[in-house]
Amino acid sequence: MSDNKYSSRQQRRQGAPSQKKKTPNTQKKSLLKKITALLLIFGLIGVTAGAIAVFAVISQSPELDPKALDTPASSKLFDKDGNEFGMMFKNEKRIKAPLDEIPQVMKDAVIATEDVRFYDHFGIDVRRIGGAAIANVTGGFGSQGGSTITQQVIKNALLTKDKNMTRKIKEAYLAVKLEQRYSKDQILEMYLNKIYFGEGAYGIGTAAKTYFNKDIQDLELHEAALLAGLPKAPSSYSPIDYPEKAEKRRNVVLSQMAKYGFITEKQKEEASSIPVTEYVKESKPEEKQKSYETFKAQVIKEAAKMAGFEDPGEVYTAGLEIHTTLDPNAQNAVEEALYTNSIIKEENIQGGIVLTDTKTGAVRAIGSGRKNTASSFYATQMDQRQPGSAIKPILDYGPAIEHLKWPTYKKVSDDKLVVNGHEFHNWDRKHHGDVTIRRALYDSYNLPAIRTWQEVGADKAKDFAAKLGIEVDDKHYSPAYAIGGFHKSPSPMEMAAAYGAFGNKGVYNKPFTVTKIKFPDGRVIEHKADPQVAMEEYTAYMVTDMLKDVITKGTARQHVNLNFPVAGKTGTTNYPAEYGEEFKGKTRDAWFAGYSSELSAAIWTGYNDSKDDEGNPQYLTNETDDYAKLLFNDIMAKASADLENSDWKRPDSVIEVPIEKGTNKRASEFTPKDQIIKELAVKGTDLPDVSKEYNKLEVPQGLQADYDEKKKEAKLKWKYPKEQLEKGITFKVLYSIDGSGFQELTKQKEMELVVQNLSPGANYTFAVVAVDEEQNKESEPATIQVQTKEEDSGEGDGNGNGGNGNGNGNGNEDGNGNGNGNGNEDGNGNNDGETPPSDGETPPDEGGNGGQDGDEDEDDGDTGLPFGIGTIPPPSSNKQAS
Numbered sequence: 001m002s003d004n005k006y007s008s009r010q011q012r013r014q015g016a017p018s019q020k021k022k023t024p025n026t027q028k029k030s031l032l033k034k035i036t037a038l039l040l041i042f043g044l045i046g047v048t049a050g051a052i053a054v055f056a057v058i059s060q061s062p063e064l065d066p067k068a069l070d071t072p073a074s075s076k077l078f079d080k081d082g083n084e085f086g087m088m089f090k091n092e093k094r095i096k097a098p099l100d101e102i103p104q105v106m107k108d109a110v111i112a113t114e115d116v117r118f119y120d121h122f123g124i125d126v127r128r129i130g131g132a133a134i135a136n137v138t139g140g141f142g143s144q145g146g147s148t149i150t151q152q153v154i155k156n157a158l159l160t161k162d163k164n165m166t167r168k169i170k171e172a173y174l175a176v177k178l179e180q181r182y183s184k185d186q187i188l189e190m191y192l193n194k195i196y197f198g199e200g201a202y203g204i205g206t207a208a209k210t211y212f213n214k215d216i217q218d219l220e221l222h223e224a225a226l227l228a229g230l231p232k233a234p235s236s237y238s239p240i241d242y243p244e245k246a247e248k249r250r251n252v253v254l255s256q257m258a259k260y261g262f263i264t265e266k267q268k269e270e271a272s273s274i275p276v277t278e279y280v281k282e283s284k285p286e287e288k289q290k291s292y293e294t295f296k297a298q299v300i301k302e303a304a305k306m307a308g309f310e311d312p313g314e315v316y317t318a319g320l321e322i323h324t325t326l327d328p329n330a331q332n333a334v335e336e337a338l339y340t341n342s343i344i345k346e347e348n349i350q351g352g353i354v355l356t357d358t359k360t361g362a363v364r365a366i367g368s369g370r371k372n373t374a375s376s377f378y379a380t381q382m383d384q385r386q387p388g389s390a391i392k393p394i395l396d397y398g399p400a401i402e403h404l405k406w407p408t409y410k411k412v413s414d415d416k417l418v419v420n421g422h423e424f425h426n427w428d429r430k431h432h433g434d435v436t437i438r439r440a441l442y443d444s445y446n447l448p449a450i451r452t453w454q455e456v457g458a459d460k461a462k463d464f465a466a467k468l469g470i471e472v473d474d475k476h477y478s479p480a481y482a483i484g485g486f487h488k489s490p491s492p493m494e495m496a497a498a499y500g501a502f503g504n505k506g507v508y509n510k511p512f513t514v515t516k517i518k519f520p521d522g523r524v525i526e527h528k529a530d531p532q533v534a535m536e537e538y539t540a541y542m543v544t545d546m547l548k549d550v551i552t553k554g555t556a557r558q559h560v561n562l563n564f565p566v567a568g569k570t571g572t573t574n575y576p577a578e579y580g581e582e583f584k585g586k587t588r589d590a591w592f593a594g595y596s597s598e599l600s601a602a603i604w605t606g607y608n609d610s611k612d613d614e615g616n617p618q619y620l621t622n623e624t625d626d627y628a629k630l631l632f633n634d635i636m637a638k639a640s641a642d643l644e645n646s647d648w649k650r651p652d653s654v655i656e657v658p659i660e661k662g663t664n665k666r667a668s669e670f671t672p673k674d675q676i677i678k679e680l681a682v683k684g685t686d687l688p689d690v691s692k693e694y695n696k697l698e699v700p701q702g703l704q705a706d707y708d709e710k711k712k713e714a715k716l717k718w719k720y721p722k723e724q725l726e727k728g729i730t731f732k733v734l735y736s737i738d739g740s741g742f743q744e745l746t747k748q749k750e751m752e753l754v755v756q757n758l759s760p761g762a763n764y765t766f767a768v769v770a771v772d773e774e775q776n777k778e779s780e781p782a783t784i785q786v787q788t789k790e791e792d793s794g795e796g797d798g799n800g801n802g803g804n805g806n807g808n809g810n811g812n813e814d815g816n817g818n819g820n821g822n823g824n825e826d827g828n829g830n831n832d833g834e835t836p837p838s839d840g841e842t843p844p845d846e847g848g849n850g851g852q853d854g855d856e857d858e859d860d861g862d863t864g865l866p867f868g869i870g871t872i873p874p875p876s877s878n879k880q881a882s
Contacts, residue, residue: 058173064181068157069190075320077299080327080362080515085292088200088300088316095205097216099189102204105221107188108262109228113253115149116260119184123150123175150175153190156317196313197227198234200293211239213281221263222271223279225253234313239280241375247276292331295366295513297376298493299324302514306525321518325362330355330599333638334367343630344370344605348612349620352378352604353631354493354511355639358500358595360529361509363493365639378604380493385606387495388484389444390571390591391470393543394498396449396482397437399456399464402539407681408438408546409659409688412448412455419479424450427572436664438546438679442554444570446483453482467534468498468508484571489589492602499593500600502547503567503648506540508532538653542680545648547594556592559629562637564645568594572625579610586619592628594636596645601636603628650680657681665691670777697779698724700731700751700768705784713756714786718768720751728774734767734781742767761790 074087099107111118117125125148147155154174159167178187197207205216207227214223229249230237239246251272258268303322304312315322337343338351353367368379400406411434417424426432426445440448453461461482462472469490476487490498493511501508509531516526547567551560555570571591575583588610593602605628607618650656658667659679666687667676671694681687700718707714720729730749734742737759746753758764767781 058169062158062170062174064174064177065158069153069178075303075315075318075322077296077326078321078323080325080364082323083328085326085328088296095209095216096193096203097189097205099185099192101217102189102192103217103219103224106192106204106216106219106224106227109221109224109253109257110149110188110192112256112260112262113228114152114231116256118149118188121148121150123177123179124148124172147171148175149191150178150187153187153194154178156194157190194317195231196234196316197230198238198313199240200316202316211280221254221267222250222274225257225271226250226276226280229253233311235311239276241377243276243280246280250276292326292328292335294335294368294376294379295324295326295331295363297368298363298366298380299513301376302512303517306514306517306527307519319520322514323516323518325357325364325513325515327355327364327639329641330365330635330639333635334365336638337631337634338367339370343634344624344627346624348607348618349605349624349627350378350608351627351631352380352382352492353601353635354379354491354496355599355601355635356493356496356500356511358503358598358600359509361497361500361511361531362515363511363513364599365635366493366513378492380491382489382491382604384487385489385589385604386484386486386573387489388571388573388589388591389446389449390495390569390593390602391465391481391484391486391490392441392444392449393502393547393569394465394468394470395461395472396452396456397441397546398502398535398539398543399461400437400452401542401682402464402535403456403460405682405685406437407657407679407685408542409436409657409664409677409679409681411436411664412440412451414440414445414447417447417450419450424479424483436679438549441546441569442549444555450479450482453479464535465498467532468501469494469510470498484573489604492593492604495591495593495602496595496600499568499595499602501534502540502543503595503597503600504540505537505651506533506535508534536653537651538682541648541651541654542682545680551594556594556629559626560592560594560633562596562633562640564596564640565647566594566596566636566645568592568632570629572620575610575619582617583610583619586617587621587625588619590620590625590628592632594632596636596640596643597648598643598645599636599639601632603631603635605631653683654680655683657687659688660691660693663691663693665689665693667691668694670694670696672776694775694777697729697770697772697777699780700770700782703766703768703782703784705766705786707758707786707788709789711756712758712760712788713754714758714764714766716753716755716766716768716784718751718782720770724770727772730771730773732769732771732778734769736765736767738763739765747771758786758788760788762788764788 076087077085079085115125115128117127128148151171154171155167158174159171182190193203193205195204196202197204197210199210201207201210204227207230208214208216208219208223211227212219212223219227226239226246226249229246229252232249236242237246237249254263254268254271257263258265263271299322300312300315303315303320307315307318307320309315309318334353334355338353341347344351347370350369351367352369353365354363355365356363366376366379368376397406400410414426414432414435416431424446426447431447432445435443435445435448437448437452439445440452458477462477465472471490472481473487478485497509497511509529512527514527516524518524544567547569548565550556550569551562551566556568560566560568569592571589571593572587573589575586575588577584589604589606591602591604593600595601605624606620610618612618657679658671659665659677660667660671661675661677666689668690671691675694698721700720703716703718705714705716716733718731720731730747731751732747733745733753735745735755736742742765745755755766764786765783766786767783769781770779771777
């Protein structure tokens, strides 16, 4: 019997434990078998389900449409009124390049970069898909593409740009079908003629003309490599806008060509050593501008963002209907003014212009560049330039009115200003004492602007600007920013929108060019307006009112002359010190930003480089720095031809304050009209006192007239406040006889006057007026009447009653006539007796010439007046008054 066999049931029981020790391994194997079986079952189910899902997606794939494969679906453009004004480069020359005309170096560059196994796969590259799958697991779906050239043709011609599994399945399926129907060379020709190369160039033939002005068959290695690198991101690698990035990308292509044996290392090195800027030649801007290319450039950026495209270039071939804010009339005005020599005579001067709707922020027109560019760069983005004084309403005076409620007549010092050891200056290198913020703004003085910014506070000023879309760089923020000394300037588009808020009751609208996009599948997305209250309405109105003065009597008065209300601000900047002595004090940038109730515009002019191609310095002169103002005047006049530009209505929160010149106080009722300035203040704020400078002069007081019948004279006396006399007050004396008009008798400083030789039987009215000759003011007159007595001549006894200046007497030739009045030869009566003599000869008049109207034979110096005048001497004098 074998030892392995058990002899009894007990032994079997005892031996059982020894056999059970092997059970765990057996169980594990059994479990693995079960799991494997389950996985196979699930795998089969998954494969089946996946296959079903794949077939479902494939069944929804479009057919291979030869027309779609041959031509891109261009996007259409519509203006603000819904009128189509073009397709994306519809009017551009499109050059189709047959494959046999495309040089081998161009084919090799594309294959090495995009699909090195193009001639080996059947439409999809399994190895490439595997690499992309790993990248997508580590970096997220869509982080790296595995598409072949064939798949890219399918994607661009028949499918959307979405990155999802459904599109990828359709793309792979259709790529295989495409390879079954077309040859490799046909597919490569489709790709090279359909792909987008940037700058509006579709197809390799158009790209060769656009960048090198060459026919496709004349391309060289370094040029082919540059073009081959563009389709990945045409805008980002643009050799015109970003030559350094383009050159790096070109060199990557050359390295790929060398890696796969298309070129030698020596060829790679030689081609890599050629700077991109030496051989890229942009097409003439005149050809592009005919179809509003500058405006389109901005539309493309915004449409791509709205549509969710990664590359703005996708807009060209997405088959979109893009509705824009373009006003053809305004755009034509901009292009005529900027792109011709009608205003700007110097060909190297560049310009950036943006015209927006004041009330909505809709961009109506864009102009950018004049030479070597038709992009929107100068209009929508700026390099390290500066806005100059055009920033003052935004960073200085707007915040002061908003936060401090300053009136427009608020005075700020224009005296010498040193901050952190740096002395700031005005443009005229002068100081003007204390000036109102209105004058400081329209005469563009720098020192009051900086002081205003300091009063407001840097943070509040920055926040105010931010609400207007103007961002301030914290790293470089300093008092220099208050006068436009920015590290990086706002663009004309940003400035136009910011100024528009002042003209729109303080409401800011972000500028935009696209109102609506309609996709080929019928889907529509629209611009969503988001107006923001950036400031109080009183701030907007008061700043606008001050900026009107820039046009009428400030720095733009000789250049902006429109027949509707406009407000605006000039701005100029100088070259920084690092440019050297030859540029010291020279103007680098010139701005004008302004607006009406309908349109807002901002214009920049200047040179692209500090020196021309021959090394000569370039800067704006006293004549050329006026171009921005002249452009504004011309464009606004033409663009506003069909608009109703009304004046701004003063809100209830603003009051008008009449301010007296020279006093900065409120004008009184006596202030001359030509000495009153109408200023503005926020309602409810404290107002200045009423000026007493032009108060009404007091009337001479206590006027008396003592009439002396014998001397035929009246003594006038009056009083006047001593403090007024000390200011040089004089007195004008006038007279009237029997109600006739007043005539001036004399002017004098004394307050006493003797009038002699009064006519008998007359009613005199004397008037005394106080006069301030320095202020050209006169008081109301003080008046008094004197009735003289008629002369006694006639029969019998005559009794004269005087005392009040009246005398009557009758007599005949046998009697004497007596009277207390003054007689003259015009008295009645014949007389054998004697007329009472006068009290003696009157001495010469000390204050003027005396005369008698009685005896024609006596002449003491007749002045032609009916009486003499003189001044009563002081008490110490013994002279007799006349």
